[in-house]
Amino acid sequence: MNRIxxxxxxxxxxxxxxxFKSTDVSVILALSDYFxxxxxxxxxxxxxxIDLASFFIFLGAVxxxxxxxxxx
Amino acid sequence: xxxxxxxxxLIHAATMVTAGIFLVIRCSHLIDLSETTLKxxxxxxxxxxxxxxxxxxxxxxLKKIIAFSTCSQLGYMFAICGISxxxxxxxxLTTHAFFKALLFLTAGYIIHMYSGEQDIRKMxxxxxxxxxxxxxxxxxxxxxxxxxxxxxxxxxxxxxxxFYIKSEFNQLF
Numbered sequence: 001m002n003r004i005x006x007x008x009x010x011x012x013x014x015x016x017x018x019x020f021k022s023t024d025v026s027v028i029l030a031l032s033d034y035f036x037x038x039x040x041x042x043x044x045x046x047x048x049x050i051d052l053a054s055f056f057i058f059l060g061a062v063x064x065x066x067x068x069x070x071x072x
Numbered sequence: 073x074x075x076x077x078x079x080x081x082l083i084h085a086a087t088m089v090t091a092g093i094f095l096v097i098r099c100s101h102l103i104d105l106s107e108t109t110l111k112x113x114x115x116x117x118x119x120x121x122x123x124x125x126x127x128x129x130x131x132x133x134l135k136k137i138i139a140f141s142t143c144s145q146l147g148y149m150f151a152i153c154g155i156s157x158x159x160x161x162x163x164x165l166t167t168h169a170f171f172k173a174l175l176f177l178t179a180g181y182i183i184h185m186y187s188g189e190q191d192i193r194k195m196x197x198x199x200x201x202x203x204x205x206x207x208x209x210x211x212x213x214x215x216x217x218x219x220x221x222x223x224x225x226x227x228x229x230x231x232x233x234x235f236y237i238k239s240e241f242n243q244l245f
Contacts, residue, residue: 005092025098025099028099028102029099029101029102032101032102032105033105036105048106050102050105050106051106051108051109053102054099054102054103054105054106054109055106055108055109055112057095057096057099057102057103058096058103058109058112058113060092060095061092061093061095061096061150062092062116063092064088064089064091064092064095065089065090065091065092065093065146065150066089066143066146067092067116067117067120067143067146067147067150068116068119068120068123068147
């Protein structure tokens, strides 16, 4: 179940690299205030970049910390 | 996540499973901007805390009971992250690492004392065989349940206190 969480971390890194142009944590945290109104358009739904990235990080943490749904 | 007891003490208590909590705390500024994720974190954390505690009630393996107790405490830390009290979450992570490591190492000592037996139904009178192991297990368990004066009291009480006051003001969601 750990590996399923790792895929979400990779997804979060892809989002960070596409929009923040960096995977450095200090850079991302410094820039995150400017991305409130930036949206990721996937064709049928629009979702905020902040929402998408934090959702991926949340799911990665769920996989890593063995929370409900991804526990052994 | 099976392993020898010192390995369990390291990965379950301090380093591996708490890496997810640390990731959330490290990215707290980003996650604070997303209301939906915070709500999901409270729901997931509370549900995990309750259900892992219930699963631990039905186990007979000594190490599995402690491992599910770790899952339950991780649920607490996750839920308190969801109402933006990240410093409390990190405080509970630290105190939990100490008393859970003590609990795991004592469990390994007791399992060796019974020559590899892990079933708690086949154990008994540890206080006569080794009073040291008994006292150490008692100290770690009292800290885990948040007895006054132990480190678990200061972190867990503050954590539950914040939850209680926030729910009184209807600020949880």
